[in-house]
Amino acid sequence: MGGKLFRNFSFFSATLSFFLLVGIFAILFHYAQESMHTFGFDFLWTEKWEPGEDDEGGIFGGYIPMVGTLLSTIIAMVLATPLAMGIAIFLTEIASVNVAKPVSIAIELLAAIPSIIYGMWGLFYFAPIVQATFGGNGVGLLTAGIVLAIMIIPFMAAITRDSMNTTPSVLKESAYAMGATKFEVIKDVIMPYSKGGIIGSIILALGRALGETMAVAFLIGSVMHLPSKITDPTTSIPVLLANNFAEAEDLEMSSMYFLALILFVVSFIIISLAKFYFLGRKVN
C-alpha cells in the first residue's frame, strides 16, 4: 500500500520536468500570438522597437536584441575557448596533484560567484579599463563580451578537464614511450580521444552565454541601437526582458514573450545538441 503510493509519487515527480518544459513552451507561445500574428517573420529582421501613441499598437522587431545577443556571445566564445582549453590542459597534464587540486577548487569557486556580482565588478572596475584601452563609453558589446567570457571560462574548463581525464593512461604512456612531447600527446592522443566532450563543453558554454542576463544587463548599455563598432552599447534579449518586460503592455508585452520564446527555443536546440550529440549521455 505504502509502496504503491511511494512509487506513484516518484513517477509523478519524474514527469514534472516534462510538463514544465512543455508548459513553458506553451505559455510563451500562447502569449506571443498577438505579436506573431501582427508581425509574422518580419519580426526577426525589423530594427524598430517603437510603441504607438497611447500605448496602442506600435512596431516591434527583435533584430537589434538578437544581434546584440549573438555578437556579445561570439566575443565571449572567441576569448573564453582558448583560455578554458589552456586551463584544462594545465589541470590534467601539467600541474602536480598538489597544485591541480587548489587551482581546480579556485576555478570552480569562480563558477559559483553569482552573475550579478560579475556585473557589479564589471561595471565599476572593468568598464573603465576597457574605456581607457579601446575608447567608447565603457559599457558596450566589448565589455559585456569580455566579462561574459570570464563567467563561462570556469564552466567550460571544468567539463573539458573531466573529459580529458577520461583518456586512458595506457594511451598517453605509449605515446610518451615513443618519445612524444607533452604537446604532441595532448594534440594527438588526448584531444582526439576527448573530442566529443570538448566540443560539447564549448556548445554548453555557448548556451549559457546566450541566456546570461544580469552580468550583461550591467555592461551592455541597454539601448535599442544597432552597434556599428565593437565598443558601441546595444542590448540583448535577456537584458531587454530584464529591464522592460514588467512595464510593457499589450502588443509590446506580446513581443517580449515572442523574444523569450525565441531565446528558449534556441537554447533548447543548442543544449540538446551539446548533450546528446557530443557529450552523449553516459548510459548507466
Add this chain to the structure above:
Amino acid sequence: MNRLLLNKIILTLSILSALIGISFLFWILATLSYKGITSIHWSTFTNDLVEGGIRNLLVGQFTMALIATLVAVPVGMMAGIYLREYGYGSKLASVIRNLSDVMMSAPSIVIGVFVYALLVDPFGGYNGWAGAVALAIMMIPIIISTTDNMLALVPTELREAGMALGGSKHKIILQIVVRAAKVGITTGVLLSFARIIGETAPLLFTSANNQFFTMDLTGQFPSLTVSIYNLATYPDEASRELAWAASFILTMIVLIINLLGRFVIRNKK
C-alpha cells in the same frame, strides 16, 4: 619549427591561462572585500532597506530560497529515485532524464517570464510565492540529476541484500539505497542552494522587491539580489555603498555554502 620549442610555448601558454583564470578570481574577491568591508556598518544588518540596511532583504532572499528548497528537494529526489530505481532502463526514464538535463541549462530569465505569466499576471501583482516557485523550478533539475547520479554509485549488491532479507521495494530504496547515497545528495542540495540564493533574473518580475520588512508572501517580497541591481544603478554614493556591502555578503554566503558542500563529501572519503 623545433618540436621541443613548440612544446615549451604551448605549455607556457597553458600555465599562463591558468594564472589568468586565478588572478580574475582574486581580483574580483579583492575588490569585493575591499569595497564591501569598508561599506558594512552594524546598521547594515539591523536596518531594513528603507533605512539603508539589508536586514529585510536577507530574510526575504533566504525565505524564498528555503521555500524553493522545501519544494525542490522532495520532488527532485523522488524524480531521481524514479529514474534510477523504478524506471531504470525504460524509454520513458531516459526521455525524462534528457529533458531534465535540458531544463537545468534553460535561461533563468525565461523561467522568470514563465512564472510571471503563471503566478503574477493572473493574481494581480508581484508576490513572494512566485519568486519561490521560480527558484524551485531552477533547483528541481539539479536535484534530479544529483540524486540520479548518486544512486547510480550505490552497489547493486546492497539492493540485492535488501531483497534477500525480504524488504519491499520502497523500504529498500528508502532505508538502504538513499541512506547509502545520503552524503552525495546532501552535497548536491547544498551546491544547488548556493546557486539559487544568488539568482536575480528569475526574481526580477516574480517577487520583485520590497523596501520594508515583510513575511507576507502574497505581496511584493524583499530580495537581496534584485536590490543590488537597483542600488547599483542609483547615482548617490550611499546606495552604491550599500550595493557593495550587499554584494560582499551575498558572495560570502554563496562561497561558504559551496565550500561546506565540498567539505561534507570530502569528510566521508
